[in-house]
Amino acid sequence: MNQNKLIYLDNNATTPTDPRVVEAMLPFYTQHFGNAASRNHPFGWVAENAVDKARQQIASLIKADPREIIFTSGATEADNLGLKGVFEMYARKGNHIITLKTEHKAVLDSCKKLEKQGAQITYLDVKADGLVDLQELEKAITDKTILVSIMWANNETGVIQPMKEIGDLCASKGVLFMSDATQAVGKIPVDPKAVGVHLMAFTGHKMYGPKGVGALFVNRKNPRVKVTSQQDGGGHERGMRSGTLNVPGIVGFGKAAELAENEMQAEAERLSKLRDKLEAALVSNLEECYINGNVENRMPHVTNISFKHVEGEGLMMTFNQNIGVSSGSACTSASLEPSYVLIALGLGDDLAHSSIRFSLGRFNTEEEIDRTIKQVSEGVNHMRNLSPIWEMYKEGIDLDAVEWAEH
Ligand SMILES: *Cc1c(COP(=O)(O)O)cnc(C)c1O
Numbered sequence: 565m566n567q568n569k570l571i572y573l574d575n576n577a578t579t580p581t582d583p584r585v586v587e588a589m590l591p592f593y594t595q596h597f598g599n600a601a602s603r604n605h606p607f608g609w610v611a612e613n614a615v616d617k618a619r620q621q622i623a624s625l626i627k628a629d630p631r632e633i634i635f636t637s638g639a640t641e642a643d644n645l646g647l648k649g650v651f652e653m654y655a656r657k658g659n660h661i662i663t664l665k666t667e668h669k670a671v672l673d674s675c676k677k678l679e680k681q682g683a684q685i686t687y688l689d690v691k692a693d694g695l696v697d698l699q700e701l702e703k704a705i706t707d708k709t710i711l712v713s714i715m716w717a718n719n720e721t722g723v724i725q726p727m728k729e730i731g732d733l734c735a736s737k738g739v740l741f742m743s744d745a746t747q748a749v750g751k752i753p754v755d756p757k758a759v760g761v762h763l764m765a766f767t768g769h770k771m772y773g774p775k776g777v778g779a780l781f782v783n784r785k786n787p788r789v790k791v792t793s794q795q796d797g798g799g800h801e802r803g804m805r806s807g808t809l810n811v812p813g814i815v816g817f818g819k820a821a822e823l824a825e826n827e828m829q830a831e832a833e834r835l836s837k838l839r840d841k842l843e844a845a846l847v848s849n850l851e852e853c854y855i856n857g858n859v860e861n862r863m864p865h866v867t868n869i870s871f872k873h874v875e876g877e878g879l880m881m882t883f884n885q886n887i888g889v890s891s892g893s894a895c896t897s898a899s900l901e902p903s904y905v906l907i908a909l910g911l912g913d914d915l916a917h918s919s920i921r922f923s924l925g926r927f928n929t930e931e932e933i934d935r936t937i938k939q940v941s942e943g944v945n946h947m948r949n950l951s952p953i954w955e956m957y958k959e960g961i962d963l964d965a966v967e968w969a970e971h
Pocket residue numbers: 576577637638639640641668670715718719744746747766767768769770776777778
């Protein structure tokens with residue numbers, strides 16, 4: 565037990581690469597360096613076979629056909645390819661896309677770009693627990709709607725959307741359903757066909773694989789979905805995504821998928837126990853803590869907590885020499901902006917700024933969680949002891965009624 569070891573609780577930002585994954589990748593940088601598109605000699609065949617195997621491992625994890633896996637540089641590219649590729653391919657059918665305000669920027673910014681090209685985008689509000697309102701979704705679908713894009717699990721809160729219900733609704737209206745499943749794949753069972761998802765983005769580095777490799781699942785049958793390529797030259801990946809394949813990365817992504825398939829269930833149980841311990845201890849040690857997002861439909865390793873009257877970035881500074889987490893504030897060029905995801909759940913700026921996301925992972929231990937409970941509790945108490953607002957709150961002053969001086 566090393567009391568000084570840094571504790572990493574930011575696994576939704578990226579995960580460490582599993583050493584078993586690195587081991588599988590290494591030969592493909594040196595002995596087996598061939599180009600998977602070199603069809604005429606053994607160097608190419610070895611690489612191509614390795615890519616085929618990885619494609620199968622990944623397809624198996626999500627119960628897809630290997631031919632439905634299009635390799636990309638990550639989930640950002642897969643989101644771009646899915647949204648822009650569908651918009652171009654189905655232009656004759658319509659120009660309307662529906663998504664959520666709480667989506668990842670890879671989806672939201674792709675939609676913004678498409679608006680400049682004539683797309684009409686509906687950004688749906690979510691309910692206070694972060695879940696989509698199915699009636700609102702149904703009302704939003706028109707005869708111009710070509711695509712509904714709703715993430716499987718949210719990166720900030722871990723909230724899991726009702727995928728089957730959304731899929732059934734899309735199927736009944738005849739619109740395609742895409743999902744950014746980056747935070748769900750490899751952590752919980754994800755079976756796009758079973759819920760009616762036609763396109764799905766995910767990435768290696770959020771599931772203990774390497775960075776810079778991801779995939780877009782594209783449904784091949786009933787319906788046969790097509791996307792217009794966004795990057796051309798060579799016709800790789802059945803013309804949907806050209807570019808020499810990142811063979812070592814793909815091999816690592818495949819190995820990560822195999823490990824996830826074998827270990828997911830036990831890991832999810834272990835992590836949810838640790839997450840629940842962390843959450844229960846903080847909520848019982850500290851007053852005025854609020855858990856953000858629906859706690860029944862939530863990823864097993866995530867908790868997002870607001871510590872009222874404590875500024876999250878300041879709180880983090882009390883322990884960030886030892887523990888890596890994320891706060892509900894995003895640094896823009898000039899200022900700290902409250903998380904747009906938490907704002908969409910209806911939190912005020914103050915509660916959004918006071919939030920911390922803890923995302924646990926494969927290599928966290930119970931001892932680390934115990935140390936985190938201690939350090940975060942101490943940090944919150946320290947910040948509140950210094951805070952005139954907390955003092956006023958403890959004296960029973962109604963803070964909402966106070967008129968603050970302009971500054
Ligand atoms: C991390 C993440 C992405 C981006 O993935 P990259 O592979 O880093 O491009 C997209 N969507 C969600 C929900 C994510 O968490």
